[in-house]
Amino acid sequence: MKTRLLIALAVALTVPSVSQAQEWGNLKAKFILDGKGPTPDKLRVDKDIEICGKHKLVDETYKINAETGAIQNVVIYLSPKPGTTKPKIHPDYEKAAAEVVLDNHDCHFEPHIVTIRTTQKLVIKNSDPVSHNTKADFFENTTFNDLIPAKGSITKSFTKPESAFMPLSCSIHPWMAAKILIRDDPYAAVSNDKGELSIANIPAGKWTFTIWHEGCGFVTSGSRNGKAEKWAKGKIDFEIKKGDNNLGEFKIPVAVLKKPK
Secondary structure (H helix, E strand, O other), X not given: OHHHHHHHHHHHHHOOOHHHHOOEEEEEEEEEEEOOOOOOOEOOOOOOHHHHOOOOOXXXXXXXXXXXXXXXXXXXEXXXXXXXXXXXXXXXXXXXXXXXXXXXXXXXXXXXXXXXEOOOEEEEEEOOOOOEEEEEOOOOOOOEEEEEOOOOXXXXXXXXXXXXXEEEEEOOOOOOEEEEEEEOOOOEXXXXXXXXXXXXXXXXXXEEEEEEEOOOEEOOEEEEOXXXXXXXXXXXXXXEOOEEEEEEEEEEEHHHHOOOO
């Protein structure tokens, strides 16, 4: 009996736990416009003018830093190939914020692009002194069209991921628009006003990522670290290694980013 216990103990000590066996890596990337950015169209404000007319509202499809060319609201998300195993979720995400906030503020949505996972709740706030109406259309989840009174809020839950970015709008103020991506994993990020984004704690290994922007949908070509590349349907293969990983600095031509009318 003593011998069996010693053997069992020795085996247990030599077999790593799941958390020890799995390695994790962080991903970062940066997006710069190659060329002169389009001038945002001024939005037609024709409702609650005494409130909404105070704000300089423009189409937020193209948010480009005029000095640096940084592209805001580029999205990168993990896209496992069909038939492959879903990525493991790092335990830290269980401690992450259980809510994502979408605000009706100054008669536009903040943020303009939202990513959320099915384990989180969407809190739709109204920071304005006028009522808003938030309308959401989905393929997999229940659509809604709810009135949100001034300084009020509603909370929504989603049970299924969506395969595409879904539209959000305000029926009262038709110029208001945003996009939401609902996922069943946390591996997605939106670039900030410096054109930078990061995704933490991705399982180490070879993965496919998708690059998306509202103006063009899938980002299909540009240069990465100074070298011209093409990405079919916005997909790029990249190996995540333990620790920090840099997908690179992307320069995206105006003709690629801006969809012709």
